[in-house]
Amino acid sequence: MDKRLYYPATERNRQAILEVLQSFFPKTGTCLEIASGSGEHLTHFAQNLTGVTFQPSDLEADCLDSIQAWADHLGLSNVRPPRRLDTTQADWDMAKQDVILCINMIHISPWEATLGLMQKAGDLLNQGGFLYLYGPYRRFGAHTAPSNESFDAFLKEKDPRFGVRDLEEVEALAAENGLTRTQLVEMPANNFSVVFQRN
Known part of the structure; x- marks a missing residue:
């Protein structure tokens, strides 16, 4: 099989x-x-x-x-x-x-999963x-595309702990753990590649 x-x-x-x-x-x-x-x-x-x-x-x-x-x-x-x-x-x-x-x-896990990561x-x-x-990420407190806003609503309906995160919040958490953003690349379908490096 x-x-x-x-x-x-x-x-x-x-x-x-x-x-x-x-x-x-x-x-x-x-x-x-x-x-x-x-x-x-x-x-x-x-x-x-x-x-x-x-x-x-x-x-x-x-x-x-x-x-x-x-x-x-x-x-x-x-x-x-x-x-x-x-x-x-x-x-x-x-x-x-x-x-x-x-x-x-x-975006499809509780925030605790990102904290642990x-x-x-x-x-x-x-x-x-x-x-x-x-x-997908929100940037500066706003969605980057209407489709991401709809997706965010869909995720939160599925589980209130899910949702498209604010990139700035993710970056702040990374910095607390010794990680610095080195690249941010816009990707197809309103997604982002985010690269952090350990200091």
Whole structure:
């Protein structure tokens, strides 16, 4: 039985994201992905950034199965077995990382998940390491597009703890944990790539 999941949005944005990653990723090193979902993003990156060893993670069992199935299907030797990881848990039991990726999680999780992510990024990233975030954000207290405003309302109806975050608030939290924004790239479909570096 094929356990691979397919997310149409991933197929649309993974190449655009990869191009941003290629601008700062080390030639060799380690990368932890938080909330890997289907595994389609991570396995695409692993195929193109072959000197990097990737550690996928997710909360959901079907996603963990899908990540492994994609890695097996593509025969990737630089993808470690996926791990169940909740960013709100205190101990991640994880080695230091050169890069941490988190794509489309911050707006579909409680704010506590972002707090945990930033705290652990500050602890786990090697000196000069990078945290990469992707998704929609409000800027200067306003949505960047009407579609994002509708999406925000949809998310909050689903769970009042969810919603499109203010970029400035996310940046302030990053700064509290020793992370400085080095890049902000406008992406397709009113999303942003946000790159932070550990001081």
